[in-house]
Amino acid sequence: MLHELNPFRPGAGVRPPELVGRQAEIDLVDLMVAKSRARRNDGGLITYGLRGVGKTVLLNELHRNVDQAGWVTVQFEARPGAAGKLVSRQSLARGVAMAGRKMARFRTAVADVRAAVSTVSSFALTVAGVSVNLGVEPSDHRANSGLIEVDLEELVADLAEPLQKNHSALAIFVDEMQDLDGDLLTALLAVQHKATQADWPFYVIGAGLPTLRRTLAEARSYSERFALHEVGALSPSSATEAVIRPAEQLGARFSSEAVAAIVDEAQGYPFFLQTYGKAVWDLTPDRHIDLEIARAGIAEGNADLDQGFFPARWDRTTPSERQYLRTIVAVGGEVASTAAIADHLHVAPASLSPARQSLIEKGIIYAERRGYVSFTVPNMDRFIRRQPDIED
């Protein structure tokens, strides 16, 4: 077939040919835009899910939508550790500066805009030492306390009026939100809370691993200001659409057995669907994809996953971390209690903390609930079972 036309696209953050099964989140953000125009703020949105389910792709889609609605936006990816803390502040400050530049072109409420842009300059300078030339001096009394929560609140308060008068809003998109440092996370949650009370046009839209759900639950009253949505595996009917629609548009057809085999093997996980779809397309000699080709494509796709998707994680671990991962598989499969892991290895649980922490920071496991760890990618346990354990 015309291989250069292959519509399937496995890859982190790569827009799929059909973004299926995410209408609820898209509608929710459309509603946010409509309410914001009516000067009403019912809070932000946080999505969570495992690796490869399509969080980044969805976040980008939501970003594009609000951009088109005339909002000013900031997007960044949080990273773990002390370096991550610095990078997040830099990205936030630069993003806010860009937003200020966009606002400087607003035609309504010009005096308010000048004051707001002066607060933007002061915010960028205070939060990350970023100096921006926006044609006004940084404010000497707003967003310059050095306390991120105070400065962010003053920024949002000063932007509110000119944004509203220009039918706009400020949205901060944060990917990998589970890696955000505590101060910045609290600041974002607290200011969203305040914005909801005051109907300021400010929205935090985040995505991250399922640990976010717990973090938010712990932030109690603030978490009420967020719609919390799980981005999970696609339902069988959505997964079927994700496979057949892109093919149909190019005049190719899957037999129902062929598509069922792919959907079944992928268990609805978007990254796997793209991987199998791509492999099947590359193998098929004509525009009719039958079960035999689908099976061959699945085998090819699994070989690809074993070459790339899984080793990208496995190869970054140390021998002691691998031993920890193997033990999760041995005692639990996909989820294991930390007590059972320690028991199995005949060591004190505390002695395993460094390996556990480091694996969490590498994004390979996460603490699904207190005292338990799980893999961040589906089928990682099966991959580990297939690995020879010569080095351990």
Ligand SMILES: Nc1ncnc2c1ncn2[C@@H]1O[C@H](COP(=O)(O)OP(=O)(O)OP(=O)(O)O)[C@@H](O)[C@H]1O
């Ligand atoms: N709704 C969808 N329908 C079909 N394919 C999708 C969908 N969402 C994402 N994909 C595909 O799945 C793959 C993974 O998407 P994405 O990188 O957004 O996942 P993620 O959840 O951000 O993963 P990670 O946690 O590793 O960052 C991409 O190849 C993308 O094209």
Ligand SMILES: [Mg+2]
């Ligand atoms: Mg992502």
